[in-house]
Amino acid sequence: MKFPTLQASPPPPIDTPWADGTEGVTQCPILPGDTFRYKFVVDRAGTYLYHAHYGMQREAGLYGSIRVALPDGQAELFAYDYDRSIILNDWYHRSTYEQATRLSSIPFLWVGDPQSLLIQGKGRFDCRTPGIEANRCNDTNPECSRYVFTVVPGKTYRLRIGSLTALAALSFEIEGHNMTVVEADGHYVEPFVVNNLFIYSGETYSVLVTADQDPTRNYWVVSKMVGRDNKTPNGLGTFNYYPNHPSRSPPTDPPSGPRWNDVGPRVNQSLAIRSHPNYIHPVPQTSDRVIILLNTQNQINESVKWAINNISFTLPHTPYLISLKHNLLHTFDQTPPPDVINGYEDYNITNPPPYLSFTTSNSLYRLKFNTTVDIILQNANMKDPGYSETHPWHLHGHDFWVVGYGNGKFNVSEDPKNYNLVNPIMKNTVPVHPYGWTALRFVANNPGVWAFHCHIESHFYMGMGVVFEEGIEKVKKLPSSIMGCGDTKRFIKP
């Protein structure tokens, strides 16, 4: 079977930067009872996610997936019989309000590990959790039923998987079945086969899975938290071969999954992903600006924050998009954050940060329109010795090319020589691995203001993010629907 080459140049700017949904960046919050209409051009087929972007509200459950079909007459680059979507998540018993309160408390209180991992909204938890009524744990409770993925023997399924975890990096697998990865974040990738898929919060993947095993039994579907030592029970679902009963448990023990602290396979998956040869967005061969974003975890007095280049990010009360378009420059800090910290050459990423203090700021990076920008995500040791975490970074308003990963500290003069400038994938969310770096390239061609942040809910809440502005002068008249908060009240003229 021969597949077509798909048109693969980056889409033009979409001209509606106010439809991004990021409170404080592109719009005021949507108040209880109010209605906000997002109107935007859907410019590429693929698998996407939507979710609340206000405080920690996403993890209260305001999220879902979006499946964009190919235009009529176009065919996919791969064949399958059925198309299914699932969302993987984690789940806390404490409300997101209480979690936010803990993170803002002095002394700081961490939110801890989630109580459950959810597969398409279904999960289970350790019944010995303190404070839990026993009846919430009962197997007869329909809320505790497992996710069931029913398959017809011999058929091939496209399974679109999105992760919207608050915290957990996940390994996902279907017992006894390989998966062929064919799509990532809405882009076709060169197909590659995995036994288990690592997926980080904010990412989507399509995998093909064929029901080619013994059809007289069912199999386990497992999601497992990796990257942190944790007691969270694995998420369990059933891969149900029709016509077996969906509630029939598989005869085997569920696969235990990879070890939580085995970084190698996760890095290998990142390195394995390439653009599909029939679907390549040519990457600019040079860049105009390099920004090195060093993450550190900082503690001052009894408060703990994340910082990028020693600045812990806070959102302004007047959204940047409005402030910049209407020159309300008093509404946020005008000192730009640094492209690289002073003393980066001497910074030892394997030690806890030498400085405990940090600055909180709502300043942003202003990018020259249509220039090419390289972002280096530089991971480092956390505040306690011996720990460095995976962070999935998500960029709004753009896809970026992932031009390189590396272990240790980024070498400004040497590492760019090894960038993949031939067939790098495009994504909108990418992990930076423990003690490693990830290099991204994008063209600042979408007029607007765009958040770029760790997609772990509590990390962004603790300041792990930055914001880019580009081409604000090209942004058209802003709709009044995005206004109403902060200094935008000056525009209210009844």
Add this chain to the structure above:
Amino acid sequence: MKFPTLQASPPPPIDTPWADGTEGVTQCPILPGDTFRYKFVVDRAGTYLYHAHYGMQREAGLYGSIRVALPDGQAELFAYDYDRSIILNDWYHRSTYEQATRLSSIPFLWVGDPQSLLIQGKGRFDCRTPGIEANRCNDTNPECSRYVFTVVPGKTYRLRIGSLTALAALSFEIEGHNMTVVEADGHYVEPFVVNNLFIYSGETYSVLVTADQDPTRNYWVVSKMVGRDNKTPNGLGTFNYYPNHPSRSPPTDPPSGPRWNDVGPRVNQSLAIRSHPNYIHPVPQTSDRVIILLNTQNQINESVKWAINNISFTLPHTPYLISLKHNLLHTFDQTPPPDVINGYEDYNITNPPPYLSFTTSNSLYRLKFNTTVDIILQNANMKDPGYSETHPWHLHGHDFWVVGYGNGKFNVSEDPKNYNLVNPIMKNTVPVHPYGWTALRFVANNPGVWAFHCHIESHFYMGMGVVFEEGIEKVKKLPSSIMGCGDTKRFIKP
């Protein structure tokens, strides 16, 4: 000692109806991080309360008391040595968000009784409460220390007491000490002596208490929940005679307080309050309109609501004050609620409501400016046989005269003949007792839009309220600071 007669005519309209703080009625919500400045004329000395008026946020702790001093040169109508303020409250372990979610759930979930009663923010709870870490219960936890009211033997204290309970009607007493009630809701009352003071959410009282007992020991201060069968432990504080150590427990058992279901003494206290003879606001001898507000508790499917005249109140998303001033009449229901329900004559208040269904509506009462209005709060049986609760009703923008209380059903032709039109007190919050009625009179002379609602947080959330409009055409230009939500976005012209 002779006291002066104080000027006692009702103050003129205060001309700032947007400074009332009622979300959905007089303003849009104040967003996180935003600042809102309330500016208004303080027009009468006395003891007042302030609190959040958004969702159930008050009970999350956003409240306090306001003490307005007499103008220079004026003296109080009573003598005391020291002036002290306390707030009584109840406290739930569940967050107010979770409580609101329960009340909106299908099936309906009641919030239950509070875990604690607080005296000036301090309280205790039953350590056997499920889900509570034992260390939160430890007596060495400074959060569990008792409120201490230190007094000098022989001195007289003015104690200003406010209640902002979410649910509880309270009895408050100081072991072995009588209290002389001298002020209610900012108005002087004819002094009367009580052993225990009944106080409902939204009310304030000043009592005089003299430290005239055996000074070699301390005494208990007790708040007790009445009006509902409950397991909430009494709130306990220490009435500490200087120089005894404040942490010394009294040698006696704390007074157990009145029985929770003994309505008689509570009604008697209501009947005992009269205006101070030197401080009388003459009450209009006739009224122009009578509105009978019958409360019923209604259940439809698995949802439970409170209704007034069979309408369960909901707040609009565009504040009335703005909608009415700017003629945005599509933003709320234009059908006015009835002054009395059809079939009121035949309604049996001792039975559960014969109708299960109810209407939810955000319609309001429009009052003719400067007319005198009588409001009859008519209590009735709840949805289950044999229950009728006390409801403390609070009126915004006005004080009202409390012209009568009665047991059973209000008789439109007979009961008004027994109104107290000589020396009724003025208040802004008043209870309607179980199976009884309370009659109020006020002059609709404050241009604006004013909520009138049960001050029990969950009852208002469940629909127990109404809204009055008067003299909207006299309201001056609205400040843009109250806008930004709902249909007020039409006024945003950047």
